Amino acid sequence: MAPSLRGFRALAPETSIVLVLLVAPFALPYIGLVPDTMNRILVFGLFGIGFDLLFGYAGMLSFGQSAFFGTGGFVAAYLLTQAGLTSVMLGLLVGTIAAAFAGYLVGLIALRRTGIYFAMITVAIAEVFFFMENSPLSSFTGGENGLPGVPAPTFNLGFMTIHPTGGWSMYGFLAICYVVGIVVARRIVASPVGRVWVAIRENPLRAAAVGHNVHAYKLLAFVIAAAYAGFAGGLLGVMQGYMPPDAFTFDTSGQVIMMTVIGGLATLFGPLVGAAVWLYLHDFLQAGLGLGASWRLVLGLVFVLLVTFLRRGILGGVADLYARLRRGVAAPDLAPVPGARDMAPESSALAPQPTRPIPTYDGPILVARGLSKRFGGLLANDSIDFEVQQGELRGVIGPNGAGKTTFFKMLTCEIPPSSGSILFEGRDITGRGVTEVCQAGLTKSYQVNQLFNRLTARQNVLIAALAERRGSFRLDLLRDPAGIPGLIELVEHTLGLVELTSRADVSVSDLAYGEKRRLEIGLALATSPALLLLDEPLAGMSPRERAETVKLLKSIGRGRTTIIIDHDMDALFELVGRVTVLQEGKILVEGAPDEIKASAIVQEAYLGGVLVP
């Protein structure tokens, strides 16, 4: 495909929205849409883009977006009506920044918890903003009266001056703002940050384990959503010439949620569609059919039905239908990641493995001293001393309940030890947290698959590779991941290593179990670990899959320090150079596979002492 054509394809949604916005003023009045309604649609469409980034992509359902909508609106309106600021654009900018800052502060509190707590806390905090506007700050905000007299911007183009005061000229101004908003949002979604958000939505635990600073990315999503809300809030005041206090109400937060869900989550255009449906129905039901206030009842029912039966909203439903008609195959991912296809390299030849800088440290790569873990009355690990040399391939075996998985979790700092310390490459990593330890070069593959289920195999590996190439957090909001040096090579090399190159574009949910297990290992490998821990990589596999995976593990283990837990002793003895046997939380014995096989105490541990010597 010619580069120019590909560029055009990638920009098709942007081009389409510009065309739609250009045609709308000529077409929509025929169905009774007045310019004022269309302007509101644009403002809420813009407001919703931020919410869609927050909920649709990053997976955080906030019921408090009105706080930022109102903050941006009132800061801009105050500056322009009371403080004597004359530049409307500057007022909007300051309002946006104020809202983003408010988002940062609120995020620090709300992000302490997830899920329903997060939803409840955002509701509560938004109420505080409403009360603040209404009474303590009413001398600035006009309290219940709001702020009238917000001016419209003036643009001096040299040969003419544009001053959009209402109707279609205001539509033009808002449409340009919307297009800027959508273009930026699409860039963000396609950037590494956008990819990491989706990963966090799908599996926050694994996103952290492959080395992403989940909290920082969530906070960033919250701040960006607040900035969009603040910008839209400012535009609301400019559009109406009046900043209403009800911008701060719970109802406003509810509206943006409902519009986004009705239009379609994780689509970015969804909120615009949802706002159009919402406000059109509002006009139509209230005035057209004379239903009065009960238009909200109809919309409430529509919303409940959509959430129940068409979770992906109108745009998602259309996309599903289109996909089904076109190919007769399953629907695409919930969040199609734009540009993902462009990242597949032309040739499938394995690129050289990018490596971390070779550490100067040459002592044992891992040293654990007196490691213990107590769960209430249960002592899962009892003062374990453990040492692994560089380049070693170590096996850890033990009967069920011996404490193997707990031991691994402590080594990767998923759980803190009750006592004892862990040195990795000579540095103390005890209590550092799984993200930092992964960035340092120590990670594991999980006993139970921890994948990003609605992404493809390649996208999964990409998430891990992004952490390896970019570190735990980076603010590259507008960058195309394809431009990150070595990223594509790392992804393709890893897919090759775990033999998933031919299945790279298959969604995880459609992979076979054995393939998922290999992808699980691939996620760990893509972080380029200096020390790789594999927790039961063969668990649940068929004999044939086992044989293949053992071969795979051999090739992975070459030149890489690896520790493997498994129950399949034949496979393990074939793979590793040295074996540590755990029993009841203690190290029973350590030695070469042949010594372990011959060891009477190991046989006794496994067979419960029934073996007669």
Added chain:
Amino acid sequence: MLSWPNFLAQTFNGLVLGALLALLSSGLTIIYGTLGVLNLAHGAMFMVGGYAGVVAYQYTGSYLVAVAAGAGFVLLLGIAMEQIVIRHFYDRPDEDQILVTFGLGIVYVEVVRFLFGSLSQSMPPPSWAAGITSLGFMIYPTYRLAVVGIVALALLVLYLVLYRSRLGMIVRAGIEDSVMVDSLGINIMRVFMVVFGIGSMAAGFAGIVNVPIAPITPDIGESILVEAFVVVVIGGVGSFPGAILGGLIAGEILSLTSMIDPSYSQVMLFAVMTLVLMLRPHGLLGSQGRA
């Protein structure tokens, strides 16, 4: 205005408000604790209970019938809601459950508005609790005192059902591990239905008991739902004692701070919530379990 009588009166007001919030929030929290569903229609159910009771009162003129009707109607509404909608959302993400209950809440509010209009409705206190009572050190509306007693009784019944009955044992086991309860041969789905009904009934009961104190409008549920959220966050999600403690704390904060400056009372409430979140992220009496 800071003075002894005022302080005492506000403390009592806080107790009344706190008791109502405790009852409302315990409904919210046992539903969440057992079913894992955060019911955003809970505030609307508080409101529906009030309206159902007022209608019954208008026909019969009896306070007791009104309370029974308010609580009973919302019990049925809760069971119907669980059977028709919520049931299909147990396997879906938390966010879907929140969205659908949010939508249902709007539907309830708008149906009530459609039927009764936006004007407020009220009901006098029962004759045995009309007027004022002298407590020796101050006089206080009798009905408000009665509300504390009525709510305490309701909470006691709820406690007995939750902690001293076979159903309660199953419910608490279900909070710990609903899959395990199911595999023991207990029909957990039926338990879920009953719990959703009882939790909703607590909201409806609080809704009708509140009417003689403050007239209701279709929108009353929205702000009280937010307060119930704060109560649950302070007390600990899923904790019945936490909801009671949180309710009383929230009631007193709202009441006592409004003595100094009413416009800051809500802000103070949220400040306390933030403080609790900082110091005890799982709430005062919450456990690390769900959420």
